[in-house]
Each structure stands twice: as structure tokens, then as C-alpha cells.
Amino acid sequence: MRSTVEGAVIEQLKQVLDESRVLTKEEDRVSYSYDASFGVHIPEVVVQPLSTAEVQAIMKIASAYKIPVYPRGQGTSLSGGPLPVKGGIVLDFSQWDSRLDVYPDDMVAIVSPGVKTAAINEKANQFGLMYPPDPSSSNVSTIGGNLAENAGGPRGLKYGVTKDYVIGLEVVTAAGDVIRTGGRTVKNVTGYDLTKLIVGSEGTLGVITEAILRLIPKPPATATLMAVFDDIVDSGSSISRVLSSGIMPAKMEIMDQASVQAVEDYQPLGLPTDIEAIVLIELDGHPQAIKEEIERVQTICVEVGAREVKVARNAAEALELWKARKLVSPAIVRLKPTKISEDATVPRSKIPDMFKRLKEIRAKYQIDLVVFGHAGDGNLHPNIIADQRDQEEMRRVEQAVEEIFQAAIELGGTLSGEHGIGTMKAPFMELELGKVGLEMMKRMKQSWDPDNILNPGKIFPEEGQRFVLRSE
Amino acid sequence: MRSTVEGAVIEQLKQVLDESRVLTKEEDRVSYSYDASFGVHIPEVVVQPLSTAEVQAIMKIASAYKIPVYPRGQGTSLSGGPLPVKGGIVLDFSQWDSRLDVYPDDMVAIVSPGVKTAAINEKANQFGLMYPPDPSSSNVSTIGGNLAENAGGPRGLKYGVTKDYVIGLEVVTAAGDVIRTGGRTVKNVTGYDLTKLIVGSEGTLGVITEAILRLIPKPPATATLMAVFDDIVDSGSSISRVLSSGIMPAKMEIMDQASVQAVEDYQPLGLPTDIEAIVLIELDGHPQAIKEEIERVQTICVEVGAREVKVARNAAEALELWKARKLVSPAIVRLKPTKISEDATVPRSKIPDMFKRLKEIRAKYQIDLVVFGHAGDGNLHPNIIADQRDQEEMRRVEQAVEEIFQAAIELGGTLSGEHGIGTMKAPFMELELGKVGLEMMKRMKQSWDPDNILNPGKIFPEEGQRFVLRSE
Numbered sequence: 006m007r008s009t010v011e012g013a014v015i016e017q018l019k020q021v022l023d024e025s026r027v028l029t030k031e032e033d034r035v036s037y038s039y040d041a042s043f044g045v046h047i048p049e050v051v052v053q054p055l056s057t058a059e060v061q062a063i064m065k066i067a068s069a070y071k072i073p074v075y076p077r078g079q080g081t082s083l084s085g086g087p088l089p090v091k092g093g094i095v096l097d098f099s100q101w102d103s104r105l106d107v108y109p110d111d112m113v114a115i116v117s118p119g120v121k122t123a124a125i126n127e128k129a130n131q132f133g134l135m136y137p138p139d140p141s142s143s144n145v146s147t148i149g150g151n152l153a154e155n156a157g158g159p160r161g162l163k164y165g166v167t168k169d170y171v172i173g174l175e176v177v178t179a180a181g182d183v184i185r186t187g188g189r190t191v192k193n194v195t196g197y198d199l200t201k202l203i204v205g206s207e208g209t210l211g212v213i214t215e216a217i218l219r220l221i222p223k224p225p226a227t228a229t230l231m232a233v234f235d236d237i238v239d240s241g242s243s244i245s246r247v248l249s250s251g252i253m254p255a256k257m258e259i260m261d262q263a264s265v266q267a268v269e270d271y272q273p274l275g276l277p278t279d280i281e282a283i284v285l286i287e288l289d290g291h292p293q294a295i296k297e298e299i300e301r302v303q304t305i306c307v308e309v310g311a312r313e314v315k316v317a318r319n320a321a322e323a324l325e326l327w328k329a330r331k332l333v334s335p336a337i338v339r340l341k342p343t344k345i346s347e348d349a350t351v352p353r354s355k356i357p358d359m360f361k362r363l364k365e366i367r368a369k370y371q372i373d374l375v376v377f378g379h380a381g382d383g384n385l386h387p388n389i390i391a392d393q394r395d396q397e398e399m400r401r402v403e404q405a406v407e408e409i410f411q412a413a414i415e416l417g418g419t420l421s422g423e424h425g426i427g428t429m430k431a432p433f434m435e436l437e438l439g440k441v442g443l444e445m446m447k448r449m450k451q452s453w454d455p456d457n458i459l460n461p462g463k464i465f466p467e468e469g470q471r472f473v474l475r476s477e
Numbered sequence: 478m479r480s481t482v483e484g485a486v487i488e489q490l491k492q493v494l495d496e497s498r499v500l501t502k503e504e505d506r507v508s509y510s511y512d513a514s515f516g517v518h519i520p521e522v523v524v525q526p527l528s529t530a531e532v533q534a535i536m537k538i539a540s541a542y543k544i545p546v547y548p549r550g551q552g553t554s555l556s557g558g559p560l561p562v563k564g565g566i567v568l569d570f571s572q573w574d575s576r577l578d579v580y581p582d583d584m585v586a587i588v589s590p591g592v593k594t595a596a597i598n599e600k601a602n603q604f605g606l607m608y609p610p611d612p613s614s615s616n617v618s619t620i621g622g623n624l625a626e627n628a629g630g631p632r633g634l635k636y637g638v639t640k641d642y643v644i645g646l647e648v649v650t651a652a653g654d655v656i657r658t659g660g661r662t663v664k665n666v667t668g669y670d671l672t673k674l675i676v677g678s679e680g681t682l683g684v685i686t687e688a689i690l691r692l693i694p695k696p697p698a699t700a701t702l703m704a705v706f707d708d709i710v711d712s713g714s715s716i717s718r719v720l721s722s723g724i725m726p727a728k729m730e731i732m733d734q735a736s737v738q739a740v741e742d743y744q745p746l747g748l749p750t751d752i753e754a755i756v757l758i759e760l761d762g763h764p765q766a767i768k769e770e771i772e773r774v775q776t777i778c779v780e781v782g783a784r785e786v787k788v789a790r791n792a793a794e795a796l797e798l799w800k801a802r803k804l805v806s807p808a809i810v811r812l813k814p815t816k817i818s819e820d821a822t823v824p825r826s827k828i829p830d831m832f833k834r835l836k837e838i839r840a841k842y843q844i845d846l847v848v849f850g851h852a853g854d855g856n857l858h859p860n861i862i863a864d865q866r867d868q869e870e871m872r873r874v875e876q877a878v879e880e881i882f883q884a885a886i887e888l889g890g891t892l893s894g895e896h897g898i899g900t901m902k903a904p905f906m907e908l909e910l911g912k913v914g915l916e917m918m919k920r921m922k923q924s925w926d927p928d929n930i931l932n933p934g935k936i937f938p939e940e941g942q943r944f945v946l947r948s949e
Contacts, residue, residue, distance in 0.1 A: 110717045110826035133721050155666045166664060168673075169641065184914040189824040191854045192638060192894035194627045194677050195902075195909055196936055197918045201640075201673040205666050222723045245582045249605050251694045291766030298763065352661040354582035384664045422664035430667075437667055442656040445925065446669045452924035453917065464668055 010049035010093060014070055018052055018094075021062040026053040026100070037095045040082040042429060043474055048075065048089035053100045057175060057183060057214040060096070064212065065181035067094060071456045076208040078119065078150030081142040083346050084427030086154055086207050090462035096212065098149045104215065107132055113172070113189055114218045118149030122156075125218065135223040137164035140423070141334075152213050155205030157348075157423030159256040162381035163289075164221075166423065168204045173217030176203055176210075179454040189217055202449075207425055208460035210453050224289035227255070228299040229323035231315045232284045232306040233277055237261070239310040240282040241357040244380055246305045247286070248353075252298050256287040257381030261360065264333045264375045271336035274329055280312065282360075284380065285330055287323075333377050334388075340373060343393040345402060345474065349413035350384040350422030362412040363387055370405040372398075384422035399475045407472055410436070431466040482521035482565060486542055490524055490566075493534040498525040498572070509567045512552040512559050514901060515946055520547065520561035525569045529647060529655060529686040532568070536684065537653035539566060543928045548680040550591065550622030553614040555818050556899030558626055558679050562934035568684065570621045576687065579604055585644070585661055586690045590621030594628075597690065607695040609636035612895070613806075624685050627677030629895030631728040634853035635761075636693075638895065640676045645689030648675055648682075651926040661689055674921075679897055680932035682925050696761035699727070700771040701795035704756045704778040704786045705749055709733070711782040712754040713829040716852055718777045719758070720825075724770050728759040729853030733832065736805045736849045743808035746801055752784065754832075756852065757802055759795075805849050806860075812845060815865040817874060817946065821885035822856040822894030834884040835859055842877040844870075856894035871947045879944055882908070903938040 018027050028034065028051040038047040054060045067074045073093030080087055089095050101119040108115070109132040114125055122143040126136040139158035140146060146156070152174075157166040173187035176199075186199040203210055234240040244257055260268075260283045265276050276283065286302055288295040299316055306314045317323035338344050351359045360376065363385075367374040378386035387409055391402050410420055410433050420430050420437050435443050447465060450457075490499050500506060500523040510519040526532045539546045545565030552559055561567050573591040580587070581604040586597055594615040598608040611630035612618060618628070624646075629638040645659035648671075658671040675682055706712040716729055732740075732755045737748050748755065758774055760767040771788055778786045789795035810816050823831045832848065835857075839846040850858035859881055863874050882892055882905050892902050892909050907915050919937060922929075 108826070109721050111824040112720060113824075133723055155670075157664050157666075161664055165641075166666075168670070169637075178913070178917065182913045184911065184917055186914070188891055189889045190822045190856070190891055190894065192629050192633055192822050192851075192856045193891040194629075194638075194895055194897050195892045196898060196906060196915070197682075197921060198627075198640070198673055198677055199914075199917065201670055205670055210669075222720060222725050225723050248584060248694060249581050251605055251697050253694050291763060291770065293769065294763030294766035297765065350662045350664050352580075352583040352585075354580070379664075382663045384662070417661045419660055419662055419665045420667045422662065423666055425666050426668060434668060439656065441650070441654045442658070442671075443668070445650065445656055445671065448924040449669060449921055452920040 010072055014066060014072065015050055017066050018050065018063065021066070022052055022054065022059055037077065037089070037097065040080040040085060040087050042083050042085045042427065044085060044088055044428065046089045048095040049092055051095045051097050053097045055101045055103065057177065060177045060212055060214050061181045061183060063094070063096065064177050064179065067458055068180050068456070071458060073458050073461050075460050076149065076153065076212050078147030079145050081146045082150065082154060082425065082427060084421070084425040084429050086150070086425055086427045086463065088428060090428055099147060107134065107220070109134065111189055112220045114220055116148050116216055116218060118147060118213055120148050122146050122148050122151050129220045130223060133223055134220040136170065136218060136220055138167045138170060148216060149213055152204050152216055153208045154425040157384065159258060159379055161379060161384065162257055163253050163255045168201055170219045171200055171204050171216055172219050174200050174203055174213055175215035177212040177214055179211070179456065179459050187217065191219060207427065207463050209450055209463055210459065226292040226295055227287055227289045227323070228295040229317040229326050230286045230299055230302055231326045232311040233280050233313040234282045234284065234310065235280055235312050236310065237281040237360050238357045240284050242309040243284060243306045243311065244353065246309060247302050250301060250305065252288070252302060254286050254381060255289040256285070257379070258285040258330050259283070259377060259380035260330060260333060261376040264377045265329070267336040267340065267375055268329050268332045271339055272332055276329055283329065285326060330377065333375070337375055337388055337390050341390040341392050343391045345389040345391065345406060347387045347406065347409055348384060348422045348424040349387065349409050349418060349420065351413055351416045351418035353381070353383045355416040355418065356380055356383060356385070358416055359385060359412065363409065366405050366408050370401040372402055372405050383418065396475055403472055403474050426464045428462055429472070431464060432470045432472045434464070434466055482544055486538060486544065487522055489538050490522065490535065493538070494524055494526065494531055509549065509561070509569065512554040512557060514555050514557045514899065516557060516560055516900065518561045520567040521564055523567045523569050525572045527573050527575065529649065532649045532684055532686050533653045533655060535566070535568065536649050536651065539930055540652050540928070543930055545930050545933045547932050548621065548625065548684050550619030551617050553618045554622065554626060554897065554899060556626070556893070556897040556901050558622070558897055558899045558935065560900060562900055571619060579606070579692070581606060583661055584692045586692055588620050588688050588690060590619060590685055592620050594618050594620050594623050601692045602695060605695055606692040608642065608690060608692055610639045610642060620688060621685055624676050624688055625680045626897040629856065631730055631851055633851060633856065634729055635725050635727045640673055642691045643672055643676050643688055644691050646672050646675055646685055647687035649684045649686055651683070651928065651931050659689065663691060679899065679935050681922055681935055682931065698764040698767055699759055699761045699795065700767040701789040701798050702758045702771055702774055702786060703798045704783040705752050706754045706756065706782065707752055707784050708782065709753040709832050710829045712756050714781040715756060715778045715783065716825065718781060719774050722773060722777065724760070724774060726758050726853060727761040728757070729851070730757040730802050731755070731849060731852035732802060732805060733848040735847040737801070739808040739812065739847055740801050740804045743811055744804055748801055755801065757798060802849065805847070809847055809860055809862050813862040813864050815863045817861040817863065817878060819859045819878065819881055820856060820894045820896040821859065821881050821890060821892065823885055823888045823890035825853070825855045827888040827890065828852055828855060828857070830888055831857060831884065835881065838877050838880050838884070842873040844874055844877050855890065868947055875944055875946050898936045900934055901944070903936060904942045904944045906936070906938055
């Protein structure tokens with residue numbers, strides 16, 4: 006069902022957008038052929054809309070010719086979200102950042118799809134407010150991409166994910182119509198919640214052209230603690246015990262021995278490498294409250310068997326403690342060139358079991374596997390380091406990733422906590438959702454996009470599709 | 478399209494459920510003909526399922542015979558959610574409360590649909606946890622009804638509504654299949670978010686048979702304050718100023734002069750009645766934090782022009798301050814027998830404008846209108862008191878309600894903040910959503926329930942349907 010974008014279509018697109026924003030040269034198109042995941046797919050044309058009316062006009066053309074359309078932000082997707090796998094038109098939203106308005110009295114921000122995520126939080130901060138979702142890519146990624154994939158981040162534990170802050174959307178449908186979902190009020194039960202359905206639907210149901218985001222008061226202070234554990238089970242206990250003591254940290258991050266080792270090899274920070282886990286906890290809130298709470302967290306960590314607990318005495322020391330966590334990604338890509346970053350998520354109580362399963366998988370397939378992530382909400386990031394040129398190794402990696410997914414689902418978890426399904430995980434959808442569950446999702450897709458022109462090839466597996474990381 | 482439940486169907490239902498749970502006598506059926514809104518519709522049969530398998534079997538029968546099915550909890554709906562307006566089978570879930578399990582390590586509760594909402598919070602409290610949604614009916618209403626309508630409550634400001642705490646569902650489809658949406662992890666981006674789509678869909682997409690709810694640590698302390706304002710605009714300023722100062726109260730409730738007057742006439746508490754508004758604010762969190770914050774809230778209220786500010790010194794005084802708010806509903810139904818409770822919601826900054834519009838509507842139609850509600854999130858409750866037997870008065874009430882909806886939408890708000898659309902507000906859906914928006918919702922409904930057997934007559938307006946409160 007690969008479509009061909011004919012000359013007539015390009016001409017029509019040039020009548021809708023300024024010619025400078027209709028990219029047809031190969032050197033331009035190649036820049037849109039990849040994201041931060043796997044696979045290379047060159048689109049036939051790239052357009053850069055700057056208004057809702059332009060998106061409508063583009064969709065009407067695409068709809069008339071049944072040409073696939075792929076919305077794209079900055080291409081930081083880890084699951085293949087913006088890849089033009091069936092050819093057609095890439096909608097590049099990275100240039101459309103014209104609107105970033107904060108309305109402090111309503112505690113909302115209204116944003117264009119190309120606005121960078123971090124810019125929203127910075128603007129909110131000027132009014133004593135905060136936009137909580139903090140994907141690690143927030144300085145680079147666009148809000149449009151975050152909305153499409155329902156991006157998470159470390160603050161997810163206390164504050165939730167992107168979806169929890171979206172209260173209204175403007176969306177262009179497959180046919181080129183505009184709908185407005187939700188609105189400017191936090192409470193809204195008028196009909197189906199299309200807002201939360203479209204956020205995280207990976208561009209398969211409509212094209213988001215504007216969003217209304219909820220902001221919250223910015224917490225006045227933070228406190229940071231690092232705890233070192235000889236036994237990974239004890240680190241899990243520290244997390245459960247803190248949460249059941251009435252304390253809700255902003256972040257609870259974990260790093261396994263291999264992560265710590267990689268960091269120490271890359272840039273020695275003096276961390277102990279003969280341990281099983283390091284836990285980093287950040288509290289935020291009222292200064293007096295967190296001063297007292299961080300002491301309680303420290304006591305809990307010692308009680309459950311931490312070898313060592315460090316509390317940052319000031320902002321500089323807090324930064325120093327977070328340095329280890331921030332260095333994991335740069336450290337591991339030094340080991341080998343190819344990084345497969347997963348986000349299998351398990352119920353919080355199953356974290357020790359998941360670590361055990363991951364250890365077995367590492368041994369069984371002889372892969373370089375490091376594990377870190379957001380322990381407070383069970384959202385681990387098993388990262389496999391490999392060399393894509395080594396076909397034999399990549400085959401073992403594929404098998405290992407399959408087993409990671411199976412383990413997560415067997416432990417009552419999910420394929421994806423925050424990266425999305427995209428192309429890569431589509432073959433595993435039925436494993437998690439069952440036949441009927443997947444069928445019900447497909448019905449929604451078909452009812453909204455009967456010609457399957459909105460980001461085809463994503464979320465839903467093709468007939469017989471298998472999980473492949475090798476270029477074939 | 479009214480269906481008739483034939484004898485054969487009743488016989489089949491009796492083979493699926495114990496006969497004692499298939500109610501066919503008129504005196505039984507009449508009890509299921511109304512809820513807390515308007516209209517009386519007697520179902521042909523009432524069944525009381527106690528398991529998912531029973532619900533599946535019932536749906537297979539209903540599906541085979543194309544008989545409408547209406548899920549029902551305790552019938553506290555204010556929008557007609559469970560009314561069997563097209564005849565058929567009422568699914569009474571009030572008897573199915575067998576499962577209420579709290580898993581403190583995962584901070585989740587798993588519940589059967591007939592469990593009372595307040596019971597969930599009580600059970601969570603035993604583990605130092607909290608289930609935040611607190612609809613005023615929580616001692617009576619079932620979680621199944623709360624899920625269907627996405628119930629709100631005073632704590633919505635800080636904690637959100639029912640939907641924000643649902644992470645997984647078991648749902649029986651129109652055809653009698655079972656699907657599981659979401660799961661036991663807080664983060665989950667595996668495909669479309671069917672969980673949040675089904676919550677609030679008023680039983681029109683599927684029948685919820687189990688839910689996984691997210692719990693949070695219970696805040697250790699609360700603080701309460703009452704501020705009295707001569708000018709309703711100043712009361713709005715107090716709300717905005719508190720929120721932009723970095724303080725997020727658990728509740729911010731407002732009562733207008735007419736509400737205060739009604740309370741004083743009913744049970745004198747010594748409240749001033751020559752004022753325009755009373756604001757009640759509750760903070761929760763760490764004891765030291767809220768002690769300092771409640772002082773700052775007090776200062777802000779005085780600065781923006783409060784005539785008087787009272788801070789409760791202990792729990793007993795806090796209860797005394799909340800008494801006024803709790804007495805509004807019983808007080809107003811003493812004035813006249815019929816209460817029309819609305820939940821039109823506006824952006825927070827538009828609360829003073831909305832109060833102005835409501836004042837004009839009160840004068841124009843000469844109606845008894847009192848206004849109170851959740852000011853922190855713009856979710857007001859304009860309540861009209863009337864006598865249903867007075868047709869002329871009810872006609873004025875109908876016109877007034879229509880104007881209230883129009884005002885809310887014109888101010889950027891919504892028809893319903895927390896009560897749902899049901900039968901009553903269906904005629905106004907297009908006003909808020911537009912033709913295409915409503916059409917896209919209908920497509921979803923049709924793709925999941927092609928025979929329209931799941932709670933027909935709700936949310937979507939019938940051809941030419943008008944808003945009517947009179948019995949015709």
C-alpha cells in the first residue's frame with residue numbers, strides 16, 4: 006500500500022504553503038528519514054506548516070490522494086513515532102513555535118506544537134508556576150512530540166505524565182476538519198474524553214495543532230539524597246517504605262551495578278562499584294516540610310539496610326549527587342555504538358523480581374545490559390549496548406528484548422511506560438492487550454481514519470510482523 | 478426503537494443468574510425507574526450480576542436480541558445516567574461489592590463496581606494511603622457510578638477527579654467480550670488510552686466490571702480558613718492570589734449571598750448575610766508547612782479586601798467552619814421541593830463574570846437561584862429551587878438553565894464539570910463541541926456499539942431533542 010506522491014500533489018502543496026516550506030530535494034528529505042530509534046525511511050516530501058489552516062489544507066490534499074502523513078517534532082522518538090515507513094508526507098512541526106502564552110489566573114499555558122518542552126516550564130516559572138512533565142529530552146523535544154507519545158520523565162512519580170497536564174486540544178482530522186477537545190477548565194465531563202485519547206495516540210488519530218496545558222504552583226524548595234545498597238531487594242524496600250510513610254518524593258531513581266560501573270569507567274566520581282544498587286531521591290515542597298521529611302527518608306534507608314546514605318546540604322551538593330544519574334547515558338554509549346533503550350514498566354512491588362529477570366536475560370544472551378530508571382513508578386530503563394554492524398550480536402539482542410517484554414508483562418507490567426509503541430513494539434501489542442483489546446483499538450482507528458493515512462505502520466502490527474533491529 | 482423484552486429473554490437471563498437476582502415484578506422495577514435527576518422510566522427487567530462471567534452472559538443475550546442495557550450503581554446520578562429511557566434491562570451493580578483489595582506496595586486498590594466510594598478511602602487510610610476523589614455522594618454512591626460519570630468533588634482542585642486515579646479497567650463489550658485496559662502501573666503508553674476514554678463515557682462504550690485505582694500517601698495534617706467578602710470580585714482575587722503564591726489548597730469552596738441566607742434561615746450559624754461571598758479554604762500536607770501557609774493565605778485574603786478571616790484552631794473549629802457549606806443543600810430544598818443542580822464550569826479567572834451572568838439570569842427569569850461550589854477549579858453549582866408542579870415556573874427554569882449553559886460556554890467553560898451529560902444536557906452537546914466534534918464522538922460510539930444497546934439515549938442528542946424539565 007506504498008503511495009506515490011505525484012508531481013500534481015507537490016504542486017498543490019506549494020499552493021498551500023510557501024515554496025520554501027515544501028522540501029523535495031533528497032538532501033533535505035534524508036534529514037527526516039530517521040529518529041532516535043531504528044530504521045531509515047526517506048519521505049517523498051516534507052512540509053513545514055505554520056498554521057492550523059495550512060494543516061487543514063495539507064490534510065485535505067492527503068485525504069483526496071490517500072497519501073500517508075507523518076507528524077514530526079524534533080525526531081527524538083525512541084520508538085519510531087515519526088518515521089515515514091509507508092512513504093508520503095512528513096509534517097515537520099519544528100518551525101511552528103509561534104504561540105507560548107501563560108495565563109497565570111487560569112494556571113494554563115496555550116502552546117503551538119513546535120514549542121520546546123523546556124521552554125514551557127521556563128515561561129511558567131516566571132509566574133511562580135510549573136509545567137511538571139520532564140522527559141530527559143525536554144531541552145530538545147517539542148511539546149507536539151511529547152503529546153503524541155505521552156512522554157513521561159523522572160517527575161512522573163509525584164506529578165504524572167504529559168497526559169495529566171493536557172486539558173484541551175485543537176486537532177485536525179484525517180479529512181481536514183478542525184475539532185476542539187476539552188477546554189480551559191480542569192474539570193470537564195462533556196462527552197467522551199477525546200483529549201486524553203488523542204494524547205499518546207502517536208499521531209494515528211489526528212494532527213495536534215494547539216494544546217491547552219494545566220500548570221501548577223511551583224514548589225518552593227527541593228532536597229536530595231543518595232542511598233547505596235548491597236542488596237537490590239533492600240533498595241526496593243526503601244522505596245516502598247518511603248511511599249507508605251506519607252512522603253511522596255518528586256523523583257526516585259535507581260541505577261544498577263552495571264550503570265554505576267559504566268559511569269566510573271567514563272568519569273570517576275568515587276562511587277562504590279561493589280554494590281547492587283544506588284537510589285537517588287528528590288523531595289520538593291515547603292522548605293520546613295522537606296527538611297523534616299528528608300531526615301525521615303534517611304532513617305528509613307538506614308533501617309532497610311543501606312550501606313551509606315548521603316543528604317545534599319545545598320544545591321551544589323544536590324547537583325553532584327544527580328551527576329551520576331545524568332552520566333549513565335553518555336557513559337554507556339562509549340562502550341559500544343548502538344544503544345537500545347527500553348522502558349518496560351512493572352508494578353512498583355515487582356522491581357526486585359524484574360531486576361532478577363533482567364540479570365538472567367543478561368547472562369542467557371551474553372549481552373551488555375545496564376538498568377536504571379524511575380524506580381518510584383516501576384518504569385525501568387533496561388539499556389542494551391551493542392554494535393549494529395554485528396549481525397550475530399543483534400540477533401541475540403532481539404531475543405533478549407523480546408524476553409524483557411515478556412518478563413514485564415508476566416509481572417503485571419506493560420511494554421511501554423513512556424516511549425510509545427511506534428513501529429518497534431507493534432509486534433508485541435497482542436501479547437499485552439489480547440486479541441479483543443487490540444481489535445477494539447483498531448475499531449477506533451478505523452472509525453476516525455478509514456483510509457489509514459494518519460501515521461500508518463505505527464502501534465498496530467502488520468500481518469506477521471516480527472521484532473527486528475537488524476537492517477534487512 | 479423501543480425494544481420489548483420477551484419472555485424468552487427473561488428465561489435466558491434466569492438461566493444465567495440466580496432467579497432471585499432477576500427482578501421482574503412491577504414493584505421492584507419501579508425502584509429502578511428514577512435517579513437523582515428528572516424523569517421516570519420503568520425498565521422491563523432488572524438483573525443483579527455478581528461476576529464478570531454473568532455480565533458477559535447478560536451482554537450476549539442483550540446483543541443477540543438487541544435489547545438496551547443500562548448499568549446502574551446507587552442511582553445518585555444528577556444527569557440521568559442510569560435511567561432506562563428506551564426500555565430494556567437495568568444492570569444493578571449495587572450488590573456486587575465483593576472485591577476491595579488494597580496493595581500498599583503498589584499503592585493501588587482493586588475494586589468491584591458496587592463498592593461504595595467512601596469505603597475505598599477508608600480502607601486506603603488503614604495503610605496510610607488515600608483515594609482522593611470525594612464526590613459529595615461518596616457515602617452512598619458506588620465506584621462504578623463514579624467511573625461511569627467521572628465524578629469530581631471539592632478535592633478536585635489539588636487532586637483531580639476520578640479519572641486521574643484510574644489506571645486499569647476490566648470491561649465487558651457490547652458483544653459480551655472481556656477486555657482489560659491499562660494495568661497496575663502508573664505509567665502505561667501501550668496503544669490508545671481506553672481506560673480514560675471509558676471512564677466518563679457514562680456506560681455507553683462498555684460495562685465496567687473491575688477497576689484498578691491509584692492511591693497516594695495520605696497527607697498528615699489539614700488546616701481550614703473562612704474568609705468573608707463584601708465584593709464577589711475580591712473573593713475571586715483571593716483565589717487567584719493564593720494559587721499564584723505557590724500554595725495549592727486541597728479545597729477552595731465558595732458560597733454566594735443567597736446560599737448563606739438559605740443556611741441562616743434554615744439553621745442560624747451567625748454568618749453575616751449582608752455580604753456577597755464566603756470562601757472556605759482547606760490546606761493539607763505536612764503540619765509545619767500548612768501552619769505557615771495558612772497564615773499566608775490569611776494575609777492574602779485581608780490584602781484583597783476580606784471583611785473578616787477566621788482560621789480554625791483545631792479540628793472541631795474546622796468542622797464548624799465547614800458546617801455552613803455542608804448545610805447549603807439541605808437548606809435550599811426546604812425552600813421549594815424541586816432542586817435543579819447544575820455544574821457548569823468556567824475557567825477560574827471567569828468566576829466573577831459567571832457570578833455576574835448568573836445574577837442577571839436570576840433577575841430576568843425571576844427564579845430562586847443559589848450559587849456555591851468548587852471555586853478553585855471554576856466548577857460552580859448554580860442550584861435552582863422550584864416546584865415541579867408549577868408548569869409556568871418550570872418553563873422559566875428551563876430557559877434559565879439554557880442561558881446558564883450558554884453563559885458557561887461563552888466564557889470558555891463547559892456544560893458539565895462533574896455531573897455528566899446523561900439525558901438532560903444532550904441537547905446542548907453541539908453548542909459546546911461543534912458539529913464535527915460531536916460527529917467524531919459518535920463515530921467512536923458506533924464502532925464499539927453498532928446496535929446502540931449500551932445505555933442508549935445518553936450523551937448524544939436525539940433528532941430535534943430539546944431541554945425539558947417538565948413532565949410531558
